Amino acid sequence: MNVLVLVGSLRAGSTNRQLAHAAVDHLPAGVDGTLFERLGELPHYSEELDHDDVLPEVARDLREAVADADALLLVTPEYNGSLSSALKNAVDWLSRPRGAAAIVGKPAAVLGASGSPRGAQWAREDGVRVLRIAGAHVLADTVGVGAAFQAFDDGRLVDPTLDARLRSLLTRLTLEAETVRDAA
Numbered sequence: 001m002n003v004l005v006l007v008g009s010l011r012a013g014s015t016n017r018q019l020a021h022a023a024v025d026h027l028p029a030g031v032d033g034t035l036f037e038r039l040g041e042l043p044h045y046s047e048e049l050d051h052d053d054v055l056p057e058v059a060r061d062l063r064e065a066v067a068d069a070d071a072l073l074l075v076t077p078e079y080n081g082s083l084s085s086a087l088k089n090a091v092d093w094l095s096r097p098r099g100a101a102a103i104v105g106k107p108a109a110v111l112g113a114s115g116s117p118r119g120a121q122w123a124r125e126d127g128v129r130v131l132r133i134a135g136a137h138v139l140a141d142t143v144g145v146g147a148a149f150q151a152f153d154d155g156r157l158v159d160p161t162l163d164a165r166l167r168s169l170l171t172r173l174t175l176e177a178e179t180v181r182d183a184a
């Protein structure tokens with residue numbers, strides 16, 4: 001089983017990247033987590049680019065990575081009260097082609113980290129909403145990390161309660177993915 005992880009902050013020292021790695025560490029035994037590292041290369045979605053003869057290679061690769069994954073995990077900072085444009089752009093690419101989009105029916109969950117105490121709450125809510133509209137089977141619950149610049153120590157969440165919530169969410173995502181896989 002494989003969970004594909006999309007991190008919405010493109011900077012190297014990103015707290016959301018740390019959160020993504022902490023999440024991967026909490027996946028149950030036998031479940032792999034893979035970060036898609038090329039979101040920054042993805043062109044802005046355009047219907048003119050969305051044809052087989054001109055489709056950007058990175059968009060094709062992203063679609064294939066999601067199609068091959070058992071579940072999807074979005075990890076987002078909050079930018080101006082919403083999810084990062086890198087993630088919204090990825091969801092837009094994944095929501096097409098209509099009728100054959102890789103994201104449709106895919107189990108998904110959202111995490112977010114921000115400097116504010118609210119832990120990217122609006123970004124997480126918007127992440128759930130756009131994933132749902134794109135057709136993913138997204139968990140309504142999310143995990144947010146506030147005061148993110150102080151929240152990690154050696155790659156792990158300092159707050160044990162939050163860490164337990166993260167583990168629980170990933171367990172539920174994996175169970176959902178197993179259910180979908182077994183039904184297929």
Ligand SMILES: Cc1cc2nc3c(=O)[nH]c(=O)nc-3n(C[C@H](O)[C@H](O)[C@H](O)COP(=O)(O)O)c2cc1C
Pocket residue numbers: 009010011013014015016017077078079080081082113114115116120148
């Ligand atoms: C353009 C921009 C807009 C931001 N807007 C918000 C915001 O609306 N709410 C918030 O809590 N933090 C906001 N922040 C702070 C980011 O959420 C914070 O820097 C975040 O933790 C960065 O994530 P990273 O460490 O993964 O890069 C903003 C930061 C930037 C650069």
